[in-house]
Amino acid sequence: MGLCKKILSISFKEKSIFRFDYLVNTLFSFFYIVLKVYLWKGLYGISGEAVSGIALNDMLVYSILSSFTAGITKTTVMNDLNESVLSGSISSNLLLPIGLKKYLFLHSVTKNIFLTLYGIIPSVLAAMLFFGFHAEISPVNLVLYVLSVIMGTLINFLYNFLFGSSVIWFRNSFFLNNINSVLLNLFSGALVPLWFFPEPMKILSVFLPFRYIVFEPIAVLLNTKSAAETAYVFAMQLFWLVFLFCAATAVWNRGRNKIMIQGG
Amino acid sequence: MREAVKESVREAVWYLRLTYVFTGKAIKAMLTYRCSFVINCISQAMDYAVAFLLMWVMISAFDSLNGWNAYEVMLLYSFSLFAYGIAGTFFFNIMNHLPGQIWKGGFDDVLVKPVKVLPYLLASSFICNYIAHITLSILVMGLCFHALEMPVTLWLLARIIRILLFGSLIYGGLFLIVSGSAFLVTKTDALFHIMFFFREVSYYPLSIFPKVIQIMATVLVPYGFINFYPLRELLGKEETGGLGYLAGWSPVAAIVFFTMACLFFNLSARQYKSSGS
Amino acid sequence: MSLIKVEHVSKNYEVILQRSGAKNVWRNLFCPDKKVVYAVQDISFAIEAGELVGFIGENGAGKSTTIKMISGILFPASGNITVAGICPYLKREKNARNIGAVFGQRSRLNWDLPMLDSFELHKEIYRIDPVRYQKNVDMFIEMLHMQDFCNTPVRQLSLGQRMKAEIALSLLHEPAILYLDEPTIGLDVLAKQQIREFIKERNRREGITTILTSHDMKDLDSVCRRIIILEKGRILFDGAIERFKQEYTKESIAEFTYAGKCSDQVIPDGPVRVLLDKDHRLVVAYSPAEMTTAQLVGMVSAYYEINDFTIKAPDIEDMVRGIYEREAD
The missing domain is CATH 3.30.70 (Alpha-Beta Plaits)
Incomplete structure (x- = not known):
């Protein structure tokens, strides 16, 4: 645990030098939220009638929350693995007194905490002040949301780690990385919530883990689900978590053996 | 007078030839990375295809976006993407490489050559990386015109090409302004952000945005002239939003903006020579 | 009349000082601290056609600035420069036809292609007559022993091979003046020797006026007949290398x-x-x-x-x- 703390604090210090770039980034991530909000307002039109059972206000709240949730669950582990395998630094990473999976996860999490603190939270707060944020969120839902987001973060990480490990065999994960980001954009609900999807796409999304990363945690927070449905979401998240963890561990162990035998 | 014209024509032809030679070499170099080039193109095509799909999903769920149906908005998007692809083919590498060249001194190698700076950079920066953007936007345009039951006659095609031509010119000007600012400031991130933010804005009807963004996208950075104003006329939409009836001004806006961008670039390059790095 | 004439030339830069810390972000942006740095102060010298001149100076002594000004890349803040009868920074393109330049720290060769492809691009840019071009390419390949690697992609070449290609490239259009900025940096002994011999040979045969900067004093000792020593933007010594040795030994x-x-x-x-x-x-x-x-x-x-x-x-x-x-x- 002490080691974890150390890694956390070091990578946090590395990044916490305040720079002009971050100011610009924050400003523009705010602008992108603004753009999204006007887009939804335009779609709802002047009447603002509920569509697919979702009212304009819910949608605006969803837009703002999805920026935040997508930001916090994000991971670049596939890229990190790719770079460390190609540069050969993975061999020295294996010498760390901590599992590589754990190490990369902490790295990913600290990066996100930093980006969230400096980039996302200010822009989200600005958007809330600017557009108003009318949502009744019960403490219970908030706790469930936090739990669900933690699970979502783990799912996204494990998924990316699983496919990122393939770089040990394929030497290049660029294409996989891209397919992954496409699927994530499409099915996670980061850009368009699944409420508005046509039936075939909705069905497809049920069989993929992506909806449990952004869409479902927000749906839980906004209290759009019954208790049974909420339980179902958590059950599915747990299923994906266990499944991906086992798969990622199995693939990674094979990959690690390959690196240790062949020297990367 | 006639001599001067002849001379500049000769110069232009020479730079075209230089572009041809440079492009030949660039393609030869690219063939060493054939595989990653193809993968890159497919990836970009997928990215934009998903964006088109999501756009269709979103607007279909609501019937229309401020009076524009899904196919009409997708047309806006595809026109913007096409113009971006054409401009990027010529200008993206300048914008991408110039800050580094200035920073590391590589720009000096351009200055010791017996060439004019901007034409030379243009000749040496041609890239084929936008095949995916261009192909995909043509496909989407075809799909949309079909869905909108607008037969693509020669007359329509001519109007489309005219819109795309001036749109590309505006994007080219934007690329040049971001590139040129690299001579004046070390960080061009903010301008870069502005360019890509308004590119995002141009994917949707300008009329859904608040007045201040509409004015900015018309006067400050003339994105409205790339697709919104001309397509509104082409599709016969109601005149709502923007600064009124401006479709006819697109060519003027494009030519003036591009000329100003070229002037800005050349002045900035001159500034570099007097201040150094 | 001297080929290169530099009269009372000064050049100063404005350097923006970055303050660190969160509270200085806005100050850095809107009212940055500026400091004027004199790169070169009131220097004068003249170089005759056919001379081999070495520039010596520590980093920041003004060597590069001087070379940039006489090659037309930078304007001087004050003073006059004439190269072959024209002003290099006002008539940059005309001057550029007359000069070759190698900046040792970076490459102008296309990384992914054999050097001959970069040579061909150079031929187009400088509008070299095809017959003369072929003659020069053949000659340089032989003189610099480049037969073995002239069809290998540049990224696979050693530093020495690359530098030979760079120098050959800069002479393809038969310039009257050659500027070499650190041409032997990081090279092995043999490559250094071959490059020095080549520079001397070109100077002897074609009378190419050569200006060289180097940190390797052996380069200057074996190649140059005259050296100019710069320190903090001023000339400390300008004269024959023999005289320098006598005076300072x-x-x-x-x-x-x-x-x-x-x-x-x-x-x-x-x-x-x-x-x-x-x-x-x-x-x-x-x-x-x-x-x-x-x-x-x-x-x-x-x-x-x-x-x-x-x-x-x-x-x-x-x-x-x-x-x-x-x-x-």
Whole structure:
């Protein structure tokens, strides 16, 4: 645990030098939220009638929350693995007194905490002040949301780690990385919530883990689900978590053996 | 007078030839990375295809976006993407490489050559990386015109090409302004952000945005002239939003903006020579 | 009339000082602290056609700025520069036809293609006559021993091979003046030697005026006949390399190995000074102006049974360092 703390604090210090770039980034991530909000307002039109059972206000709240949730669950582990395998630094990473999976996860999490603190939270707060944020969120839902987001973060990480490990065999994960980001954009609900999807796409999304990363945690927070449905979401998240963890561990162990035998 | 014209024509032809030679070499170099080039193109095509799909999903769920149906908005998007692809083919590498060249001194190698700076950079920066953007936007345009039951006659095609031509010119000007600012400031991130933010804005009807963004996208950075104003006329939409009836001004806006961008670039390059790095 | 004439040229930069810390972000953006740095101050010199001139100076002494101004890349803040009768920065394109330039720290060759492809691009840019082009390419390939690698992608070449290609490239259009900025940085001995010979040969045959900057004083010693030493934007020395050696050489170093001592006495301090006497090695400093080598050996052999000796020629590097140290005092 002490080691974890150390890694956390070091990578946090590395990044916490305040720079002009971050100011610009924050400003523009705010602008992108603004753009999204006007887009939804335009779609709802002047009447603002509920569509697919979702009212304009819910949608605006969803837009703002999805920026935040997508930001916090994000991971670049596939890229990190790719770079460390190609540069050969993975061999020295294996010498760390901590599992590589754990190490990369902490790295990913600290990066996100930093980006969230400096980039996302200010822009989200600005958007809330600017557009108003009318949502009744019960403490219970908030706790469930936090739990669900933690699970979502783990799912996204494990998924990316699983496919990122393939770089040990394929030497290049660029294409996989891209397919992954496409699927994530499409099915996670980061850009368009699944409420508005046509039936075939909705069905497809049920069989993929992506909806449990952004869409479902927000749906839980906004209290759009019954208790049974909420339980179902958590059950599915747990299923994906266990499944991906086992798969990622199995693939990674094979990959690690390959690196240790062949020297990367 | 006639001599001067002849001379500049000769110069232009020479730079075209230089572009041809440079492009030949660039393609030869690219063939060493054939595989990653193809993968890159497919990836970009997928990215934009998903964006088109999501756009269709979103607007279909609501019937229309401020009076524009899904196919009409997708047309806006595809026109913007096409113009971006054409401009990027010529200008993206300048914008991408110039800050580094200035920073590391590589720009000096351009200055010791017996060439004019901007034409030379243009000749040496041609890239084929936008095949995916261009192909995909043509496909989407075809799909949309079909869905909108607008037969693509020669007359329509001519109007489309005219819109795309001036749109590309505006994007080219934007690329040049971001590139040129690299001579004046070390960080061009903010301008870069502005360019890509308004590119995002141009994917949707300008009329859904608040007045201040509409004015900015018309006067400050003339994105409205790339697709919104001309397509509104082409599709016969109601005149709502923007600064009124401006479709006819697109060519003027494009030519003036591009000329100003070229002037800005050349002045900035001159500034570099007097201040150094 | 000199080929290159530099008269009272100054150049200053405005440097923006970045303040660190969160509270200074806005200050850095809107009212940055500026500092004027003089890169070059009131320098004048003239270079005749066919000269081989070396520029010496520490980083920031003004070497690169001077070369950039005479090659037309930068405007001087004040003063006049004429190169082959024209003003290089006002008539940059015309001047560029007349010059070749190699900046050793970076490459102008296309990384993914063989050097011959970059040569062809150069041919187009400089509008070189095809016959002359082919003649030059063949000649340079032979002179620089580039046959083995002229069809290999540049990224696979060694540093020395790459530099040979760079120098050949810059001479393809037969310029009258050649600027070489650190052409031998990081190269092995053989490649350095070949490049030096090539530069000298081109100068001898074609009379190409060559201006060279280098940190390797041996480059300058073996290639240049004249050196210009810059320090903090001013010229410290401008003249023949021989004159420089005479003026600034005080002492040479001689190293002896000996079998034993003839007596218990040691060499008294005088014209010869003992620097080290250990493990049958004796290192002394002496002034060549005051005593010949024969006299030195004669004197030392009175005290030691000499096996062998070497004389270290006065090193320009040491001399230059001496000058800087003197300036610093």
